[in-house]
Amino acid sequence: MILLINPKTSKSTEVQREFFREPNLGILYLAAILDSNNLPVDILDLEQYLDFEKSKLKEVIREKILNYKIFGITSLTNTFHLALDLARIIKEEDKDNIVVLGGPHVTFMYKEILENDFKTEKLIDFICIGEAENSFLKLAESLYFQMLDKKHLGDIEDDLSSIHGIAFMNSEGTLSANNTVISTDLKQLPLPARYKLSHEYYYYTVANVIVNRGCPNQCSFCSRQKLFKKTKIRSIKSILSEIRDINSMQTYNYINFYDNININREFFKKFCLMFIENKLEIPWGCELRVDIITEEDAHLIKKAGCRLIATGVESASLEVLQQNFKYQDPAKVENGIRNLKKENLSIQAYFVLGLPGETENTFNKTANYIGKLPLEKGDKINYFVATPYPGSQLWDQKENFNIKIIENDFSKYDCNHMIFETPDLNIAKLEKLYSIAKKIELNFDEVFDNS
Numbered sequence: 082m083i084l085l086i087n088p089k090t091s092k093s094t095e096v097q098r099e100f101f102r103e104p105n106l107g108i109l110y111l112a113a114i115l116d117s118n119n120l121p122v123d124i125l126d127l128e129q130y131l132d133f134e135k136s137k138l139k140e141v142i143r144e145k146i147l148n149y150k151i152f153g154i155t156s157l158t159n160t161f162h163l164a165l166d167l168a169r170i171i172k173e174e175d176k177d178n179i180v181v182l183g184g185p186h187v188t189f190m191y192k193e194i195l196e197n198d199f200k201t202e203k204l205i206d207f208i209c210i211g212e213a214e215n216s217f218l219k220l221a222e223s224l225y226f227q228m229l230d231k232k233h234l235g236d237i238e239d240d241l242s243s244i245h246g247i248a249f250m251n252s253e254g255t256l257s258a259n260n261t262v263i264s265t266d267l268k269q270l271p272l273p274a275r276y277k278l279s280h281e282y283y284y285y286t287v288a289n290v291i292v293n294r295g296c297p298n299q300c301s302f303c304s305r306q307k308l309f310k311k312t313k314i315r316s317i318k319s320i321l322s323e324i325r326d327i328n329s330m331q332t333y334n335y336i337n338f339y340d341n342i343n344i345n346r347e348f349f350k351k352f353c354l355m356f357i358e359n360k361l362e363i364p365w366g367c368e369l370r371v372d373i374i375t376e377e378d379a380h381l382i383k384k385a386g387c388r389l390i391a392t393g394v395e396s397a398s399l400e401v402l403q404q405n406f407k408y409q410d411p412a413k414v415e416n417g418i419r420n421l422k423k424e425n426l427s428i429q430a431y432f433v434l435g436l437p438g439e440t441e442n443t444f445n446k447t448a449n450y451i452g453k454l455p456l457e458k459g460d461k462i463n464y465f466v467a468t469p470y471p472g473s474q475l476w477d478q479k480e481n482f483n484i485k486i487i488e489n490d491f492s493k494y495d496c497n498h499m500i501f502e503t504p505d506l507n508i509a510k511l512e513k514l515y516s517i518a519k520k521i522e523l524n525f526d527e528v529f530d531n532s
């Protein structure tokens with residue numbers, strides 16, 4: 082009856098199978114919640130059809146959507162067009178099929194999306210705003226029993242409009258939005274329904290595990306603070322249960338933990354000790370802030386079995402960082418990386434080009450800074466283009482940041498395309514600097530050979 086769909090966003094030529102990660106955890110949690118509430122639900126993860134070309138994938142979709150009436154599709158800003166493509170196929174199969182969209186992009190753009198869709202194709206029936214564990218369950222229950230009772234959607238509009246975190250166009254053609262979102266209690270969440278992922282064409286070997294939601298930081302380019310009003314950290318007990326669940330499936334050989342695992346220092350230490358005290362041997366990697374990593378922290382995380390640390394450095398300019406509310410000292414970042422490298426931990430460092438305040442001089446400063454970092458062969462750096470995602474301060478306060486949006490095609494909001502100019506960097510200058518940044522990436526071993 083209910084099918085949750087993860088769009089195929091990776092091209093087959095881009096997939097590194099050894100490190101191919103699970104889909105967005107949102108649909109895995111939703112599937113688990115519906116399943117535990119006795120609602121018939123399945124997952125169609127189109128990423129698992131990694132070798133299928135577009136035409137063949139479309140055939141798979143048409144075949145797989147049969148026998149379902151309610152469809153939940155997740156999307157990010159740059160994958161929103163793929164969600165619409167899926168909705169189009171679903172509605173072509175049966176115009177009475179119900180399409181529900183969720184994710185950060187539709188959360189912040191639901192009014193514009195629904196009103197435009199109503200005037201054009203009428204592909205979207207409902208949007209879940211923000212954390213959807215409560216709203217989608219209530220919506221799915223209402224729709225499921227409405228179908229069993231053979232009622233029309235119009236008959237239950239009043240009930241639907243009372244569900245917190247749901248937006249839709251009512252039968253009168255006006256927007257109904259109950260945007261009061263009920264925050265999810267992480268303690269009450271079941272384990273993600275990995276057992277719902279098909280093994281028909283490809284099974285995952287790398288699991289994603291969230292340890293928290295939200296972030297106390299206020300980086301201008303991130304929408305997480307607005308999506309999650311409060312920072313919430315999972316219990317060690319629940320994380321341990323999930324790791325054991327992952328191990329029991331016998332297909333996984335690596336885990337990535339999200340997001341920043343050292344937001345809270347006490348949690349960080351308990352997290353590392355969890356691996357040591359329970360003799361967990363599965364290799365893992367994580368994201369964290371390195372500016373506060375001490376030698377003791379580095380030793381502890383290495384002993385816990387960590388193999389790789391990913392961290393956002395963004396820029397070597399304090400002025401650029403502060404202007405974008407990234408309160409991090411590049412000198413302390415370098416020291417933290419040095420402490421991690423003493424333990425032979427691999428580093429993946431992220432940098433952002435074109436943030437407000439960036440100039441050719443600050444870019445050159447960052448390039449020189451990269452060259453002096455204690456990185457070695459096997460470490461990686463990634464350069465991304467500053468992107469004003471809906472929900473971020475860059476998007477909501479364009480005028481305050483004095484940026485000029487030059488690209489309105491959301492499919493290009495992928496951190497690889499130039500989306501805005503600043504008084505200091507026009508499109509020509511940005512493209513020139515980005516070309517240099519990509520050369521730094523590609524020639525990393527040659528340029529930064531510290532041996």
